[in-house]
Amino acid sequence: MTTETEASTAEKPWPVRTVARKIGDWIHRLGAVWVEGQVTQISARPNTQTAFLTLRDPSADVSMSVTCPNWLVREMEPPLREGASVVVHAKPSFFFGRGTISLRADQIRAVGIGELLARVERLRKLLAAEGLFSPQRKRPVPFLPKGVGLITGRASAAERDVLVNAQTRWPHVRFKVLNTAVQGSQAVPQVMRALRILDADPEIDVIVIARGGGSVEDLLPFSDEALCRAVSAAGTPVVSAIGHEPDTPLLDHVADLRCSTPTDAGKRIVPDLREETERVRQMRDRGRRALHGWVDTQTRLLHQIRSRPSLADPLGPIQRRQDDVDVHRERARRAMLTLLAKDQAELTSARARLTALGPAATLARGYAVVQFTDAEGNLQVLRSVSEVEAGARLRVRVGDGAIKAVAEGEPG
Incomplete structure:
Protein backbone atom coordinates (compact mmCIF):
# COMPACT_ATOMS: atom_id res chain seq x y z
CA MET A 1 0.00 0.00 0.00
CA THR A 2 1.10 3.52 -0.77
CA THR A 3 1.49 5.92 2.10
CA GLU A 4 -0.12 9.37 1.86
CA THR A 5 3.26 11.09 2.00
CA GLU A 6 4.53 9.42 -1.15
CA ALA A 7 3.95 11.01 -4.55
CA SER A 8 1.33 9.29 -6.68
CA THR A 9 2.41 7.44 -9.81
CA ALA A 10 0.76 5.17 -12.31
CA GLU A 11 2.19 2.22 -10.41
CA LYS A 12 1.38 3.66 -6.98
CA PRO A 13 -1.81 5.76 -7.36
CA TRP A 14 -3.64 7.38 -4.48
CA PRO A 15 -7.03 6.04 -3.54
CA VAL A 16 -10.07 8.30 -3.83
CA ARG A 17 -10.30 8.80 -0.07
CA THR A 18 -6.75 10.13 0.00
CA VAL A 19 -7.37 12.62 -2.77
CA ALA A 20 -10.67 13.69 -1.15
CA ARG A 21 -8.94 14.13 2.21
CA LYS A 22 -6.14 16.21 0.71
CA ILE A 23 -8.63 18.42 -1.16
CA GLY A 24 -10.58 18.85 2.05
CA ASP A 25 -7.40 19.85 3.90
CA TRP A 26 -6.55 22.45 1.26
CA ILE A 27 -10.05 23.90 1.30
CA HIS A 28 -10.24 24.02 5.09
CA ARG A 29 -6.95 25.92 5.21
CA LEU A 30 -8.53 28.69 3.11
CA GLY A 31 -10.45 29.98 6.08
CA ALA A 32 -13.45 32.32 6.03
CA VAL A 33 -13.87 34.60 3.01
CA TRP A 34 -16.22 37.34 1.85
CA VAL A 35 -18.02 36.31 -1.33
CA GLU A 36 -20.22 38.44 -3.58
CA GLY A 37 -22.84 37.02 -5.90
CA GLN A 38 -26.44 36.86 -6.93
CA VAL A 39 -28.97 34.67 -5.17
CA THR A 40 -30.61 32.35 -7.69
CA GLN A 41 -32.35 29.87 -5.37
CA ILE A 42 -33.57 30.00 -1.73
CA SER A 43 -34.75 27.06 0.31
CA ALA A 44 -35.61 28.07 3.88
CA ARG A 45 -38.37 25.88 5.25
CA PRO A 46 -39.91 27.10 8.51
CA ASN A 47 -39.38 23.87 10.47
CA THR A 48 -35.72 23.38 9.52
CA GLN A 49 -32.58 24.69 11.13
CA THR A 50 -30.59 25.17 7.92
CA ALA A 51 -31.35 27.28 4.84
CA PHE A 52 -29.88 26.50 1.46
CA LEU A 53 -28.96 29.14 -1.10
CA THR A 54 -27.39 29.08 -4.54
CA LEU A 55 -24.99 31.94 -5.13
CA ARG A 56 -24.12 32.74 -8.73
CA ASP A 57 -21.54 34.96 -10.40
CA PRO A 58 -23.59 37.32 -12.64
CA SER A 59 -20.76 37.68 -15.15
CA ALA A 60 -19.93 33.99 -15.57
CA ASP A 61 -21.73 30.69 -15.56
CA VAL A 62 -20.38 29.73 -12.12
CA SER A 63 -22.42 29.02 -8.99
CA MET A 64 -21.90 27.57 -5.51
CA SER A 65 -24.13 26.19 -2.80
CA VAL A 66 -24.39 28.12 0.45
CA THR A 67 -25.75 26.85 3.77
CA CYS A 68 -26.59 29.05 6.71
CA PRO A 69 -28.78 29.07 9.80
CA ASN A 70 -32.44 29.48 8.87
CA TRP A 71 -32.88 32.44 11.21
CA LEU A 72 -30.17 34.31 9.28
CA VAL A 73 -32.40 34.33 6.21
CA ARG A 74 -35.64 35.01 8.07
CA GLU A 75 -34.29 38.03 9.92
CA MET A 76 -32.91 39.85 6.87
CA GLU A 77 -34.47 43.23 6.09
CA PRO A 78 -35.61 43.61 3.42
CA PRO A 79 -36.42 39.95 2.95
CA LEU A 80 -33.95 38.04 0.86
CA ARG A 81 -35.30 37.19 -2.58
CA GLU A 82 -34.01 35.54 -5.73
CA GLY A 83 -32.00 37.86 -7.94
CA ALA A 84 -30.73 39.94 -5.03
CA SER A 85 -27.05 40.84 -4.88
CA VAL A 86 -25.48 39.88 -1.56
CA VAL A 87 -22.15 39.67 0.19
CA VAL A 88 -21.67 36.51 2.24
CA HIS A 89 -19.13 35.83 4.94
CA ALA A 90 -18.60 32.09 4.75
CA LYS A 91 -16.11 29.31 5.21
CA PRO A 92 -15.63 26.83 2.36
CA SER A 93 -16.50 23.26 3.33
CA PHE A 94 -15.70 20.03 1.56
CA PHE A 95 -18.11 17.14 1.98
CA PHE A 96 -15.87 14.11 2.09
CA GLY A 97 -18.49 11.56 1.20
CA ARG A 98 -19.90 13.33 -1.87
CA GLY A 99 -16.77 15.16 -2.94
CA THR A 100 -18.60 18.53 -3.18
CA ILE A 101 -17.78 22.01 -1.99
CA SER A 102 -20.17 24.46 -0.36
CA LEU A 103 -19.98 27.63 1.67
CA ARG A 104 -21.05 27.72 5.32
CA ALA A 105 -22.24 31.32 5.89
CA ASP A 106 -22.52 33.12 9.16
CA GLN A 107 -23.29 36.58 7.72
CA ILE A 108 -25.35 37.69 4.74
CA ARG A 109 -25.47 41.34 3.71
CA ALA A 110 -27.64 42.69 0.95
CA VAL A 111 -25.74 44.99 -1.37
CA GLY A 112 -27.46 48.37 -1.05
CA ILE A 113 -28.59 50.40 -3.99
CA GLY A 114 -26.00 53.03 -3.21
CA GLU A 115 -23.19 50.49 -3.39
CA LEU A 116 -24.60 49.04 -6.60
CA LEU A 117 -24.75 52.47 -8.21
CA ALA A 118 -21.21 53.22 -7.03
CA ARG A 119 -19.98 50.01 -8.65
CA VAL A 120 -21.81 50.87 -11.85
CA GLU A 121 -20.21 54.32 -11.82
CA ARG A 122 -16.74 52.83 -11.34
CA LEU A 123 -17.37 50.44 -14.20
CA ARG A 124 -18.65 53.31 -16.34
CA LYS A 125 -15.40 55.23 -15.83
CA LEU A 126 -13.36 52.13 -16.60
CA LEU A 127 -15.19 51.39 -19.85
CA ALA A 128 -15.11 55.06 -20.85
CA ALA A 129 -11.35 55.14 -20.29
CA GLU A 130 -10.99 52.10 -22.55
CA GLY A 131 -12.89 53.91 -25.33
CA LEU A 132 -15.98 51.69 -25.36
CA PHE A 133 -18.22 54.78 -25.24
CA SER A 134 -16.37 56.64 -27.99
CA PRO A 135 -18.63 57.94 -30.78
CA GLN A 136 -15.93 57.04 -33.34
CA ARG A 137 -16.39 53.31 -32.74
CA LYS A 138 -20.17 53.35 -33.06
CA ARG A 139 -21.48 51.87 -36.30
CA PRO A 140 -24.38 53.41 -38.21
CA VAL A 141 -27.67 51.54 -38.20
CA PRO A 142 -28.69 50.48 -41.74
CA PHE A 143 -31.35 52.67 -43.33
CA LEU A 144 -33.51 49.66 -44.22
CA PRO A 145 -32.24 46.45 -42.60
CA LYS A 146 -33.11 43.18 -44.33
CA GLY A 147 -33.49 41.51 -40.94
CA VAL A 148 -33.84 42.76 -37.35
CA GLY A 149 -32.84 40.69 -34.34
CA LEU A 150 -34.79 41.37 -31.15
CA ILE A 151 -33.65 40.26 -27.69
CA THR A 152 -36.35 40.80 -25.08
CA GLY A 153 -38.52 39.12 -22.47
CA ARG A 154 -41.12 36.58 -23.52
CA ALA A 155 -44.56 38.11 -24.29
CA SER A 156 -43.37 41.41 -22.83
CA ALA A 157 -44.71 44.88 -23.48
CA ALA A 158 -41.26 45.82 -24.81
CA GLU A 159 -41.48 43.07 -27.46
CA ARG A 160 -44.96 44.21 -28.47
CA ASP A 161 -43.92 47.88 -28.63
CA VAL A 162 -40.93 47.19 -30.86
CA LEU A 163 -42.78 44.85 -33.22
CA VAL A 164 -45.97 46.90 -33.52
CA ASN A 165 -44.23 50.25 -34.06
CA ALA A 166 -41.68 48.86 -36.52
CA GLN A 167 -44.30 46.96 -38.56
CA THR A 168 -46.59 49.98 -38.54
CA ARG A 169 -43.83 52.09 -40.05
CA TRP A 170 -42.54 49.43 -42.47
CA PRO A 171 -44.93 46.45 -42.86
CA HIS A 172 -42.37 44.27 -44.66
CA VAL A 173 -39.73 44.37 -41.92
CA ARG A 174 -38.57 40.90 -40.84
CA PHE A 175 -37.85 40.12 -37.18
CA LYS A 176 -36.02 37.28 -35.51
CA VAL A 177 -37.05 37.35 -31.84
CA LEU A 178 -35.08 35.58 -29.12
CA ASN A 179 -36.78 35.65 -25.73
CA THR A 180 -34.52 35.76 -22.67
CA ALA A 181 -34.66 36.66 -19.04
CA VAL A 182 -34.36 40.42 -18.69
CA GLN A 183 -33.76 40.56 -14.95
CA GLY A 184 -32.32 38.32 -12.31
CA SER A 185 -29.34 36.05 -12.33
CA GLN A 186 -30.07 34.43 -15.71
CA ALA A 187 -30.46 37.68 -17.64
CA VAL A 188 -26.81 38.32 -18.51
CA PRO A 189 -25.85 34.82 -19.77
CA GLN A 190 -29.10 34.45 -21.73
CA VAL A 191 -28.81 37.88 -23.34
CA MET A 192 -25.16 37.23 -24.24
CA ARG A 193 -26.07 33.85 -25.75
CA ALA A 194 -28.84 35.42 -27.81
CA LEU A 195 -26.46 38.19 -28.89
CA ARG A 196 -23.94 35.65 -30.17
CA ILE A 197 -26.64 33.80 -32.12
CA LEU A 198 -27.98 36.92 -33.80
CA ASP A 199 -24.52 38.36 -34.45
CA ALA A 200 -23.59 35.19 -36.34
CA ASP A 201 -26.75 35.29 -38.48
CA PRO A 202 -25.96 36.84 -41.92
CA GLU A 203 -29.62 37.77 -42.38
CA ILE A 204 -29.56 40.12 -39.37
CA ASP A 205 -28.41 43.69 -40.03
CA VAL A 206 -29.24 45.20 -36.64
CA ILE A 207 -29.85 43.82 -33.14
CA VAL A 208 -32.25 45.41 -30.65
CA ILE A 209 -31.98 44.69 -26.92
CA ALA A 210 -35.25 45.83 -25.35
CA ARG A 211 -36.74 45.83 -21.89
CA GLY A 212 -39.48 47.82 -20.23
CA GLY A 213 -39.04 50.02 -17.19
CA GLY A 214 -38.15 48.72 -13.77
CA SER A 215 -36.26 49.39 -10.60
CA VAL A 216 -32.54 50.02 -10.47
CA GLU A 217 -32.00 46.43 -9.31
CA ASP A 218 -34.07 45.09 -12.20
CA LEU A 219 -31.97 46.99 -14.74
CA LEU A 220 -28.60 46.00 -13.24
CA PRO A 221 -28.00 43.14 -15.74
CA PHE A 222 -27.78 45.77 -18.49
CA SER A 223 -24.88 47.43 -16.68
CA ASP A 224 -22.95 44.17 -16.43
CA GLU A 225 -19.36 44.41 -17.60
CA ALA A 226 -19.38 41.13 -19.54
CA LEU A 227 -22.55 42.12 -21.43
CA CYS A 228 -21.16 45.58 -22.23
CA ARG A 229 -17.96 44.10 -23.62
CA ALA A 230 -19.90 41.53 -25.66
CA VAL A 231 -22.01 44.31 -27.22
CA SER A 232 -18.87 46.33 -27.95
CA ALA A 233 -17.25 43.34 -29.66
CA ALA A 234 -20.32 42.43 -31.75
CA GLY A 235 -19.96 42.80 -35.51
CA THR A 236 -23.60 43.79 -35.99
CA PRO A 237 -24.87 47.23 -34.91
CA VAL A 238 -26.67 47.01 -31.57
CA VAL A 239 -29.58 49.21 -30.47
CA SER A 240 -30.26 49.63 -26.76
CA ALA A 241 -33.88 50.19 -25.71
CA ILE A 242 -33.86 49.67 -21.96
CA GLY A 243 -36.45 51.11 -19.57
CA HIS A 244 -37.76 54.63 -19.88
CA GLU A 245 -36.17 57.96 -20.72
CA PRO A 246 -34.49 58.52 -17.28
CA ASP A 247 -33.04 54.99 -17.22
CA THR A 248 -29.47 54.90 -18.51
CA PRO A 249 -27.74 51.56 -17.93
CA LEU A 250 -24.19 51.19 -19.24
CA LEU A 251 -25.53 49.28 -22.24
CA ASP A 252 -26.94 52.59 -23.53
CA HIS A 253 -23.42 54.03 -23.70
CA VAL A 254 -21.84 50.99 -25.35
CA ALA A 255 -24.59 50.34 -27.93
CA ASP A 256 -24.30 51.86 -31.38
CA LEU A 257 -27.69 53.56 -30.96
CA ARG A 258 -29.47 54.42 -27.74
CA CYS A 259 -33.28 54.62 -27.78
CA SER A 260 -35.19 56.07 -24.86
CA THR A 261 -37.89 53.35 -24.89
CA PRO A 262 -38.75 50.18 -26.83
CA THR A 263 -41.37 52.23 -28.67
CA ASP A 264 -38.67 54.66 -29.76
CA ALA A 265 -36.55 51.74 -30.96
CA GLY A 266 -39.41 50.47 -33.14
CA LYS A 267 -39.56 53.89 -34.76
CA ARG A 268 -35.84 54.33 -35.32
CA ILE A 269 -34.69 50.99 -36.71
CA VAL A 270 -36.83 51.21 -39.86
CA PRO A 271 -38.03 54.18 -41.95
CA ASP A 272 -41.67 55.21 -42.11
CA LEU A 273 -43.30 53.96 -45.30
CA ARG A 274 -45.63 56.94 -45.58
CA ARG A 308 -30.08 84.93 -84.85
CA PRO A 309 -29.82 86.22 -88.46
CA SER A 310 -27.21 83.67 -89.42
CA LEU A 311 -29.57 80.80 -88.50
CA ALA A 312 -32.95 82.42 -89.08
CA ASP A 313 -32.01 83.09 -92.78
CA PRO A 314 -28.80 81.18 -93.47
CA LEU A 315 -28.99 81.89 -97.29
CA GLY A 316 -29.72 85.59 -96.86
CA PRO A 317 -26.14 86.65 -96.09
CA ILE A 318 -24.90 84.55 -99.01
CA GLN A 319 -27.47 86.11 -101.29
CA ARG A 320 -26.56 89.57 -100.09
CA ARG A 321 -22.89 88.82 -100.62
CA GLN A 322 -23.74 87.52 -104.08
CA ASP A 323 -25.63 90.75 -104.84
CA ASP A 324 -22.65 92.72 -103.61
CA VAL A 325 -20.39 90.66 -105.85
CA ASP A 326 -22.73 91.26 -108.78
CA VAL A 327 -22.85 94.97 -108.08
CA HIS A 328 -19.07 95.20 -107.80
CA ARG A 329 -18.64 93.04 -110.91
CA GLU A 330 -21.05 95.25 -112.85
CA ARG A 331 -19.33 98.32 -111.53
CA ALA A 332 -15.97 96.89 -112.56
CA ARG A 333 -17.36 95.98 -115.99
CA ARG A 334 -18.70 99.52 -116.51
CA ALA A 335 -15.47 101.02 -115.28
CA MET A 336 -13.52 98.78 -117.65
CA LEU A 337 -15.82 99.65 -120.57
CA THR A 338 -15.54 103.32 -119.75
CA LEU A 339 -11.76 103.02 -119.63
CA LEU A 340 -11.71 101.06 -122.89
CA ALA A 341 -14.05 103.57 -124.57
CA LYS A 342 -11.87 106.40 -123.38
CA ASP A 343 -8.73 104.66 -124.62
CA GLN A 344 -10.50 103.79 -127.89
CA ALA A 345 -11.43 107.41 -128.40
CA GLU A 346 -7.93 108.51 -127.62
CA LEU A 347 -6.59 105.88 -130.01
CA THR A 348 -8.98 106.99 -132.76
CA SER A 349 -8.01 110.60 -132.21
CA ALA A 350 -4.33 109.70 -132.30
CA ARG A 351 -4.89 107.63 -135.41
CA ALA A 352 -6.67 110.50 -137.06
CA ARG A 353 -3.90 112.87 -136.17
CA LEU A 354 -1.32 110.34 -137.30
CA THR A 355 -3.19 109.82 -140.58
CA ALA A 356 -3.43 113.54 -141.15
CA LEU A 357 0.23 113.98 -140.48
CA GLY A 358 1.44 110.81 -142.25
CA PRO A 359 2.52 110.49 -145.94
CA ALA A 360 -0.34 108.23 -146.92
CA ALA A 361 -2.81 111.07 -147.05
CA THR A 362 -0.43 113.13 -149.12
CA LEU A 363 0.19 110.24 -151.45
CA ALA A 364 -3.53 109.76 -151.78
CA ARG A 365 -3.77 113.31 -153.08
CA GLY A 366 -1.41 112.45 -156.03
CA TYR A 367 1.96 112.95 -154.52
CA ALA A 368 4.72 110.34 -154.71
CA VAL A 369 7.77 109.48 -152.66
CA VAL A 370 10.90 108.66 -154.65
CA GLN A 371 13.53 106.56 -153.00
CA PHE A 372 16.99 105.54 -154.13
CA THR A 373 19.55 103.12 -152.90
CA ASP A 374 22.61 104.70 -151.37
CA ALA A 375 26.09 103.38 -151.47
CA GLU A 376 25.44 101.17 -148.52
CA GLY A 377 22.37 99.63 -150.10
CA ASN A 378 19.78 101.40 -147.95
CA LEU A 379 16.72 103.14 -149.38
CA GLN A 380 16.82 106.87 -148.93
CA VAL A 381 14.14 109.46 -149.83
CA LEU A 382 15.20 111.43 -152.85
CA ARG A 383 15.13 115.06 -151.96
CA SER A 384 17.32 116.46 -154.69
CA VAL A 385 18.17 115.41 -158.26
CA SER A 386 21.76 115.85 -157.41
CA GLU A 387 21.58 112.83 -155.16
CA VAL A 388 21.29 110.38 -158.08
CA GLU A 389 22.88 109.93 -161.45
CA ALA A 390 21.44 108.91 -164.77
CA GLY A 391 20.63 105.29 -164.82
CA ALA A 392 20.13 105.05 -161.04
CA ARG A 393 17.38 102.75 -160.04
CA LEU A 394 14.57 104.44 -158.20
CA ARG A 395 11.53 103.31 -156.25
CA VAL A 396 8.49 105.46 -156.64
CA ARG A 397 5.82 105.04 -153.94
CA VAL A 398 2.35 106.34 -154.73
CA GLY A 399 -0.91 106.12 -152.83
CA ASP A 400 -1.81 102.56 -153.78
CA GLY A 401 1.63 101.03 -154.12
CA ALA A 402 5.17 101.42 -155.43
CA ILE A 403 6.86 101.10 -158.85
CA LYS A 404 10.47 100.99 -159.93
CA ALA A 405 12.05 103.50 -162.33
CA VAL A 406 15.37 104.40 -163.82
CA ALA A 407 16.72 107.96 -163.79
CA GLU A 408 17.45 109.39 -167.25
CA GLY A 409 19.06 112.60 -168.54
CA GLU A 410 21.42 114.82 -166.85
CA PRO A 411 20.94 115.95 -163.45
CA GLY A 412 19.44 119.37 -163.04
Missing part, protein backbone atom coordinates in the same frame (compact mmCIF):
# COMPACT_ATOMS: atom_id res chain seq x y z
CA GLU A 275 -42.83 59.41 -44.97
CA GLU A 276 -40.54 57.72 -47.48
CA THR A 277 -43.36 57.52 -50.03
CA GLU A 278 -44.02 61.23 -49.54
CA ARG A 279 -40.30 61.95 -49.77
CA VAL A 280 -40.09 59.97 -53.01
CA ARG A 281 -43.09 61.90 -54.36
CA GLN A 282 -41.47 65.20 -53.39
CA MET A 283 -38.17 64.16 -54.95
CA ARG A 284 -40.00 63.07 -58.09
CA ASP A 285 -41.79 66.43 -58.24
CA ARG A 286 -38.54 68.27 -57.67
CA GLY A 287 -36.87 66.17 -60.35
CA ARG A 288 -39.75 66.83 -62.74
CA ARG A 289 -39.64 70.58 -62.07
CA ALA A 290 -35.87 70.64 -62.40
CA LEU A 291 -36.06 68.72 -65.67
CA HIS A 292 -38.84 70.93 -67.02
CA GLY A 293 -36.90 74.03 -65.98
CA TRP A 294 -33.79 72.72 -67.69
CA VAL A 295 -35.72 71.84 -70.83
CA ASP A 296 -37.37 75.28 -70.85
CA THR A 297 -34.01 76.97 -70.44
CA GLN A 298 -32.48 74.94 -73.22
CA THR A 299 -35.54 75.56 -75.42
CA ARG A 300 -35.28 79.32 -74.92
CA LEU A 301 -31.58 79.16 -75.62
CA LEU A 302 -32.26 77.17 -78.78
CA HIS A 303 -34.91 79.69 -79.86
CA GLN A 304 -32.47 82.51 -79.24
CA ILE A 305 -29.83 80.76 -81.30
CA ARG A 306 -32.30 79.98 -84.07
CA SER A 307 -33.55 83.58 -84.10
